[in-house]
Amino acid sequence: MIALVDCNSFYASCEQVFRPDLWGKPVVVLSNNDGCVIAANKEAKALTQIPMFEPVFKIKQLLIDHDVSFFSSNYTLYGEMSQRVMNTLKQFSPQVEIYSIDESFIDLANMRFVNLDAHGHHIKNTIFRNTGLPVGVGIAPTKVLAKLANRMSKKIAHYKHVCVLDTPEACKQALKDAEIKDVWGIGKKHCQRLNNRGIFTANQFAYEVSLEWVRKNMTVVGERIWRELRGEPCLSLEMLPKAKKAIGTAKSFGNKLTDLGLIEEACAYYISEVSEVLRKQNSCAQFIQVFLQTNYHSDRDAQYSNSITVTLSTATNDTFILTLEATKALRTIYKSGYRYKKVGVNLSGLIPQEFVQMNIFDSVNPQERSALMQTVDKLNQKYGKSTVNSGLVGNRQEKWELIKKDRSPRYTTQWSELLAIDSNWS
DNA sequence: TCTGGGGTCCTAGGACCC
DNA sequence: TCTGGGGTCCTAGGACCC
Numbered sequence: 001m002i003a004l005v006d007c008n009s010f011y012a013s014c015e016q017v018f019r020p021d022l023w024g025k026p027v028v029v030l031s032n033n034d035g036c037v038i039a040a041n042k043e044a045k046a047l048t049q050i051p052m053f054e055p056v057f058k059i060k061q062l063l064i065d066h067d068v069s070f071f072s073s074n075y076t077l078y079g080e081m082s083q084r085v086m087n088t089l090k091q092f093s094p095q096v097e098i099y100s101i102d103e104s105f106i107d108l109a110n111m112r113f114v115n116l117d118a119h120g121h122h123i124k125n126t127i128f129r130n131t132g133l134p135v136g137v138g139i140a141p142t143k144v145l146a147k148l149a150n151r152m153s154k155k156i157a158h159y160k161h162v163c164v165l166d167t168p169e170a171c172k173q174a175l176k177d178a179e180i181k182d183v184w185g186i187g188k189k190h191c192q193r194l195n196n197r198g199i200f201t202a203n204q205f206a207y208e209v210s211l212e213w214v215r216k217n218m219t220v221v222g223e224r225i226w227r228e229l230r231g232e233p234c235l236s237l238e239m240l241p242k243a244k245k246a247i248g249t250a251k252s253f254g255n256k257l258t259d260l261g262l263i264e265e266a267c268a269y270y271i272s273e274v275s276e277v278l279r280k281q282n283s284c285a286q287f288i289q290v291f292l293q294t295n296y297h298s299d300r301d302a303q304y305s306n307s308i309t310v311t312l313s314t315a316t317n318d319t320f321i322l323t324l325e326a327t328k329a330l331r332t333i334y335k336s337g338y339r340y341k342k343v344g345v346n347l348s349g350l351i352p353q354e355f356v357q358m359n360i361f362d363s364v365n366p367q368e369r370s371a372l373m374q375t376v377d378k379l380n381q382k383y384g385k386s387t388v389n390s391g392l393v394g395n396r397q398e399k400w401e402l403i404k405k406d407r408s409p410r411y412t413t414q415w416s417e418l419l420a421i422d423s424n425w426s
Numbered sequence: 427t428c429t430g431g432g433g434t435c436c437t438a439g440g441a442c443c444c
Numbered sequence: 445t446c447t448g449g450g451g452t453c454c455t456a457g458g459a460c461c462c
Contacts, residue, residue, distance in 0.1 A: 056428075057429075248431095434461075435458105435461105
């Protein structure tokens with residue numbers, strides 16, 4: 001059996017943990033740039049029927065009318081809270097797959113004589129005691145069924161956030177009750193295609209659609225879902241996080257930009273961020289992609305977007321080399337006269353640092369540069385992000401940085417911020 | 427005026443090799 | 445007139461996830 005443990009409205013719950021005054025009240029968390037709603041707790045969902053990903057400007061009044069508290073996203077806080085949850089989970093099984101920031105699969109094999117329902121409640125209660133975060137637990141023979149069980153644990157009140165599907169009958173009933181769109185791995189497109197064929201429930205999908213059709217129309221990915229719904233495990237637990245194959249970042253500017261200089265500074269900053277991640281996994285990148293775009297939602301602005309990929313003569317994770325290359329690339333695609341909304345960088349062709357093929361024409365000493373980067377990383381870790389950075393990043397961040405007007409303090413990592421808000425602690 | 431960001435996996439088709 | 449067979453690698457595009 002496999003358990004899926006998933007935090008309820010994770011980002012909103014993280015905000016509430018440190019704000020007892022908001023317990024039981026509606027809370028939503030906004031995306032980067034405060035653009036749209038990305039998390040809402042159950043009180044907020046119930047009160048306002050806020051659809052997720054709704055642009056904030058469309059529902060601002062609704063939020064105010066219902067006295068909904070809203071927060072800019074605070075990923076430093078959510079990342080730290082996530083670690084606390086995952087550490088607690090590791091007490092329950094050595095086999096934990098951290099699937100995302102707020103959910104994990106855990107292996108419950110060899111627990112034949114344990115009451116799984118009681119065990120699920122024990123997990124749920126321990127996490128709440130240790131972190132203050134509410135979770136749902138779904139237990140079933142396959143990952144796809146565990147996902148379904150988890151969903152039911154939250155939706156159907158009498159489960160009290162723990163749902164176990166441990167008999168063929170229980171699985172069958174769950175499939176009959178589940179809409180096809182609620183199955184993990186079935187997105188909008190496949191859902192529409194299945195609906196068109198008269199398939200509306202998970203049970204119909206698993207028992208009325210032929211494997212041939214699934215294979216032909218939904219590839220092997222669909223086949224795995226189909227089999228897993230029938231109780232045949234196809235997806236194993238991935239305990240070791242895989243090295244990333246690409247690392248990128250792209251964020252909207254706080255305000256639209258026309259000036260190449262400012263865009264270059266934002267681009268240089270993003271490069272410093274992604275190359276730090278690259279060094280953390282001891283990889284080097286062979287390719288850099290840079291892209292630039294205007295606001296495609298606007299029908300007033302002239303539209304332009306472009307991207308370019310450059311191949312490096314030697315794979316590297318050196319911030320300074322990557323920044324120079326990215327800047328050069330950016331200059332080739334930039335065209336004046338447009339109001340740009342976003343610049344992005346993507347490092348790919350990632351290879352382990354020790355496999356890098358040196359280039360006979362390279363002028364930098366790789367050992368010296370690697371030592372330099374290690375020092376930069378250490379300084380930034382000790383004294384805060386971007387304490388030391390390339391001069392190309394400049395010092396005009398407020399001109400392009402994204403907007404996070406309503407970010408909560410970094411309660412768990414920044415003591416100074418915590419002290420500053422002691423008024424919340426009555 | 428204001429609309430997120432970071433990923434993965436799979437397939438088909440083209441280019442190329444011997 | 446008749447024009448093979450077995451591969452690999454790369455890319456773009458589609459679909460999905462949180």
